[in-house]
Amino acid sequence: MADFQNHADRTLELLAITPGWAKLQQIRPDCDDATAAAIVEEAAAFAEGIIAPLNVVADREGCAVINGRVVTPDVYKAAFRQYTDAGWLGMDIDEAYGGMNLPLTLQAVCGTFFERGCVALMMALGASRAAAHLLAEVAQPVIAEEWVSNLVAGHWSATICISEPEAGSDVGRLRTVARRGKDGWRITGQKIWISFGDHDLTQRIGHCLLARTSNQPGTRGLSLFLVPDRHADGSGNGVTLERIEEKMGLHGSPTCALRFEAAQAILLGEEGRGLPQLFAMIERMRLQTGGQGLGLATAACDIAEAYALDRRQGGAPDKPPVAISTHPDIQRQLAQMRGRTEIVRAALLEIATTMDLARHAPSGPARHALESVSGFLLPLFKNFGAEAGFSIPNAAIQVLGGVGYTKDWPLEQYMRDARVMTIYEGTTGIQAIDLLTRRIWRDQSVGLALCLERAWEEVSTAADTHREIGLAAIAQVKELAHHMDAMKVDPEAGLARADSFMRAIWSFISIWLAVRLTRSAAARSAAEAMLPVLAAELTMYATLCR
Known part of the structure; x- marks a missing residue:
């Protein structure tokens, strides 16, 4: 324990x-x-x-x-x-x-x-x-x-069914159709990449599924349905398992391809508004994805730190070997692993509390401001929490050396399981495009401006060195956001820089939260070690946006 x-x-x-x-x-x-x-x-x-x-x-x-x-x-x-x-x-x-x-x-x-x-x-x-x-x-x-x-x-379970062959992230090209007849809606088509699309853990599985109900182009013709895999009496509902994928990791999670043949379905919400409505589920799954990465990153940090205290190697040749945790390079690696992990944890708490406060706020400007902040932070947390789930176990293997590469330790499994996290629920590229086109160009940087205000409130009262790094980051991001906003006149050029822009913004968020972490006894030293590293990363990614 x-x-x-x-x-x-x-x-x-x-x-x-x-x-x-x-x-x-x-x-x-x-x-x-x-x-x-x-x-x-x-x-x-x-x-x-x-x-x-x-x-x-x-x-x-x-x-x-x-x-x-x-x-x-x-x-x-x-x-x-x-x-x-x-x-x-x-x-x-x-x-x-x-x-x-x-x-x-x-x-x-x-x-x-x-x-x-x-x-x-x-x-x-x-x-x-x-x-x-x-x-x-x-x-x-x-x-x-x-x-x-x-x-x-726990009697029943549910899935999310979006992707199809030749229509993964490009949701507007979905071809599964829903037809309304005398006995209600029926779904016909194929869906893929469905986690636990079929299993033996519950009596019934309900598929939350997008299907085309009109000839409107793109996502405007899509509606949202609940499709039970079987009827209440236990008989089948036209849902057939075609296969489960053989994957790099997550072997305990069956990734299914399903065929729907005139399956009875229940329309959810308004016809033609399937994708916007489904975001009530997608947003929670994106928050979960960042949390998946955080869980694995935390475990990897704990393993590497404990191993470094126990493993003895090096030191003066005429004396017993010393714990590798005393070696400066191991200390550097452990500090960066811990610092990056605790920053992701701080981001989770910042987003989740903001989302809670938004739900309690009355309709109007106060709620809109809170929703703007959480909407801005969510794609960042989803992506960089997911990245931490892979990169921190990878770094831990380096600390353990050869034994970390073996199945005697769980790190190699963490890496295999985590690799898909920056892909499902919206790839890294999609999160970067969303951040630029929706949160900067369409929303006129409202969410970013509010995050900058929050950051200034904490950074401006920090210790001298921390304050200097934090205020410089705020100024740098303001200038960068203005530069990227101006690129909407040349969208292709802007999109080519979207990934670098997202990483620059995450470096800024990380600096803000690292300053907060200097108030934590457990995380202070790692946060202080990370601040100059993050400042250098922000400069690097901002330069790539030019």
């Missing part, structure tokens, strides 16, 4: 210095420090005792298709049931559906423990939770009551 307890301690310490958490506690006095600590520590214990033991077993056993259905690792079933029975899936779901109605912040925090434990199993549970929110928001009340309650209880 030591590593999970360290994870919990770091999280609670950082939560305490996150400005949005104090504001949220004023609105939610039931989430006092003692209550929050009890929830976080229980999640850490559950993840360590119930979820983590599944990880290596599920990776090596994998999933198989037997008699046309997916069979998951045997160890999943009991853990899935324990997870839902304990209420973890419904943490931030309304009590009317059997949830706990806790803040998103606490759900997101606890999610990092479960992702650290077994990210493959959480692919199923995370999609069901996101679908529960979607259905609660857009489904007819009778459908929401039936499905959300069963999802929270």
Whole structure:
């Protein structure tokens, strides 16, 4: 439990210095420090005792298709049931559906423990939770009551079905069709890349699916449907498993291709508004993706730090070898790993508390401002949280040396599992394009301006050296944003620089949050070591935008 307890301690310490958490506690006095600590520590214990033991077993056993259905690792079933029975899936779901109605912040925090434990199993549970929110928001009340309650209880599960052959990220080219007849809507087509599209963990699977309902071009002709894999009596509903993919990692998560043949479907929300409505699910899954990376990065840091204290090599030849943690280059590597990981954790808390505050704010300018901040930060957290899930285990392998490359340690599995995270739920390129075209060009940099204000409030009162780096970063980003905004007259040139721009912005966000981390006893030294590194990275990426 030591590593999970360290994870919990770091999280609670950082939560305490996150400005949005104090504001949220004023609105939610039931989430006092003692209550929050009890929830976080229980999640850490559950993840360590119930979820983590599944990880290596599920990776090596994998999933198989037997008699046309997916069979998951045997160890999943009991853990899935324990997870839902304990209420973890419904943490931030309304009590009317059997949830706990806790803040998103606490759900997101606890999610990092479960992702650290077994990210493959959480692919199923995370999609069901996101679908529960979607259905609660857009489904007819009778459908929401039936499905959300069963999802929270773990009786049923759900997926997101978007991609098709030749139409992955290009959603406007989807060809699956929905036809309305006397008995309602029916879906025909093929969907691919569906995590847990078929499995043996629940009685029913509901597919949240985009299909074309009109000849309107692009995404305007798409509507959103709920397609159960079987009827209430257990008979099939025209949904057939075609295959599961053989993948680099996430072997315990079956990635399915499904065929829909006149499958009965339930229209969700308004016809023709499928994609905008589906973002209620996509946004939560993007937040989960960043949390997946954070969970694995945290585990990798803990492994590397513990190994460096224990492994003895080098030093004076006439004396016993010393712990490698005393070597300056190992210290540098560990500090950068920890610094980057804690910055991602700070970003998670900043976004989640902002999203919570937005939901409590009355309609109007205050809510719009909060939504602008979270909308600006989410693509950054999704991408760079996901990148940390790969890059930090990769760095940890370097610290461990040859043994880190073996299956005796979980780092190689973390890398295999994490590699896809910058691809699903929107690739790195898509997040960069969204940041530039939507958040800078269309929204006129409102979200960035508000983030700059938040950063200035914290940086301007920091210690001299930290303040100097922070204020320089703010000035540099203001100039860069003005330069990139002017490039909308030449969109192709702007898009060619979108990735560098996103990385420059993340360097700035990282500087802002690193300054905050200097107030944390556990993260201070790593944050201070990262500040000059981040300042250099910001300059480099800003230069590439010119």
